[in-house]
Amino acid sequence: MVGRIRVLEWEAVRVIESCCTTLNHAKQVHAHIYRNNLHQCSYVITNLLRFLTNLPHIPVYSYPHLLFSQVHSPNPFLYSALIRAYARNGPLFQSIRLYSSMLNRNISPVSFTFSALFSSLKNPILGSQLHVHALLFGFVSDLYVSNTIIDMYVKCGLLSSARKVFDEMPHRDAVSWTELIVAYAKSGDMDSARELFDGLPGKDKVAWTSMVTGYAQNAMPKKALEFFRRLREAGVETDEITLVGVISACAQLGASGYANWIRGIAESSRFGSANNVLVGSALIDMYSKCGNVEEAYNVFKGMKERNVFSYSSMIAGFAAHGCARAAIKLFYEMLETGIKPNHVTFVGVFTACSHAGMVEQGQHLFGAMEECYGVAPTADHYACMADLLGRAGQLDKALRLVQTMPMEPNGGVWGALLGASHIHRNPDVAEIASHHLFELEPDNLGNYLLLSNTYALAGRWDDVSRVRKLMREKQLRKNPGCSWVEAKNGIVHEFFAGDVKHPEINEIKKALYDLLQRLKANGYQPKLNSVPYDIDNEGKRLLLMSHSEKLALAYGLLSTDAGSTIKIMKNLRICEDCHIVMCATSKVTGRKIIVRDNMRFHHFLNGTCSCNNFW
């Protein structure tokens, strides 16, 4: 009889492991188990519960608990499986209650009990108490348990406690190391991550990828590429997640040479964009950020499967390039496919409207987002709307929106208002916005500059010096303006404002001088009031001449073939005078010029810019 039950148990578990793919399957299996009197068997029910835990959105309180309660004498594994189910999907206190009830019934926990408890725990007080329990029961020498304890401390933000557990572990595996490496990377401390990584004896794919991704996420794309090169030299396999990290690094570099290089690697691997949504979406973003929105769309069109990331990235890409109508059209296409937009999708949609001055369209969608699509607006969406109204010149409406919005305005909201005040030269609204910004972001230099420049445009030089004094007191120093341009051979050249370091600087200055003369003959006049300093006109003229994007433009004209597109990247916002020069140059030379500044892309063609002077 016992033997027969064993066979049945084993069979039931095999059925669960192989055939259960939906909740309905699970229920059928359960009925079968019930008929065969196996519903009291901890082993079988544990496996059924484990399966249920992995299904998304199963309310734990109902069915899984029912399964559990039919077992009269549950073993510790069954308890642990239900603890894990609650830890994953249900209320935390239920996990803890089950754990106490286990102890009360004198059922000793097993290591699985603790890893289940720690796996979703984000409460540092409970966490450290349970850590003591794990110590008392002697489970901290268990790798799984210690690793989940490390993970728990990391999730609680207690990196030093996590490190202490790590340092005191008698044995560690790659998981223990990588958990900490990632934690350091996420906290922005790549030096510590690097130090740990260097000491890791067997560096596997995940550890290498964590370094690549860590550098990418911390805005060190060159370092990310260096580690990717070393990863490949070490003969480590590259998978989709590694690729995504490198692609993101190339996106930050913004140069087409890197973009095409990693694209080639990705497409010739098993994780090409046609079959892999993850890689595809990352490539869409990369090409958008490299100024090639057409290629981004080619990747998008070539994907067999698309999800909310692919659509949102593409919509944001169109928006950044000023293709507002394409962005909106894609948004509606997305709805037709049944893919639900999320909060990021809407940010992209509103940015598109904003940069195209489509106020009514944007307001309409803002009104509909919660009602029709179930996405509740966040402060970020209000920032988009403040931007939309403000850019379109409706500063009063924008201000009223900010003052009546249902949540506390964040920096983005006031920043949008400040930016709009600058565009429309309204120092009064700028004062209100910056007053809040100086509280919220006391060290954000850009806010001080925008306020000071808005005063300068209004000729309020006393106020300008007041803000400059404030900046000096806070010891905030302006980032030097810097631009990059791709030469014909794909090499990227860097220029700072007033640069004299480039080997061909004399030719470049000559070319720029000649260009400006040509533009002047066609009606260009330097926009002197875009210089926010109280100096004489000749000084302003010279200052404008030295802007890094103009140097980059001149070098681009010198170093690329006639008829080819010139691509320039800038770390700060392009200035009004440079914007005019770019427009005029595109007309006079017949060149297409693409400028990526820190805000968006500008496509200059035949005298006009895709941003319609909204930026």
Place this chain on the structure above:
DNA sequence: CTAGGGTTAG
């Protein structure tokens, strides 16, 4: 049962 992943902004 524990470790790496893509989209947004002024």
